[in-house]
Amino acid sequence: MPELPEVERARRLIEQVAVGRRIRHVVCATDDIVLVGITPGAMARALTDRLVVASRRRGKQLWWELDRRPWPLFHFGMTGQFVTPHQGPLRLAAHGKRALDRSWPPRFWKIMLELDDGTELAMTNARRLGRIRLQQDPEREQPIAGLGFDPLYELPPADDFAARLRSRKGVLKSVLLDQGFVAGVGNWMADEILYQARIDPRRRGTELTAAEARRIHAKLRDIVVQACAVDADKARFPKGWLFHHRWGKVADARTAKGEAIEHLEIGGRTTAWVPAIQK
């Protein structure tokens, strides 16, 4: 669940269930790949008995403000999410009985918490490309300090954005994926932006007209806003989005309008695009 809208959904979940509450109990998995620079025990001790003051995000990075530093910082990598036992379509017959909940604890959990109202919360990370850190001041430390603007919170004005994009020599697909340029755009969003802006993903920032760069700005804004407005629920993404048709490199894949979808590899990432309209 790793691009900006999905991380924003996780941020909101934490805001809903954890902000204003005290962490009563923490269990951290033994995983020195996901857990960076700290032991499970030290992580658990840093969080236990702390009040959760705020749930914050920049790009794909999520962190919690607590009533005492250090603060935990989360990145999901290619997989993972925050879950509570009360999510999902299960336990219709359950009378609040955890005994019937076969999904808890969730597979691949890396950290589990219990709050002072009894709510349980877990972060999962199946492929272990995610990271959990503990920092004194996440906004001023790496990796957050190296991030570009967050397009949901601090999208620059169109002309400013266009000037910056037009100074980039790299191919557009790679520029949009560069977290130091804009924070939170991943593979599907980059393709969606360029499809809707009708720009060939192989073009370079320096080749763009001002009007084209402003089109990318507008689509970046719209796509982030709309995806977050439906809480990153893919089934509710607008019907016309490339997103619904881009997966799997299916032969003869087409958009909702019947446009043929092609696949390229750009900067090592699979790129879905529609040659008929992306110039």
Place this chain on the structure above:
DNA sequence: CTCAGTGTTCAGTG
């Protein structure tokens, strides 16, 4: 059994 993949980082090259 093989391979792609909603991501990041680092070494190496030009």
Place this chain on the structure above:
DNA sequence: TCACTGAACACTGA
């Protein structure tokens, strides 16, 4: 320094 490439990381699911 910059721009870019390829590999590595780790593991699921098709």
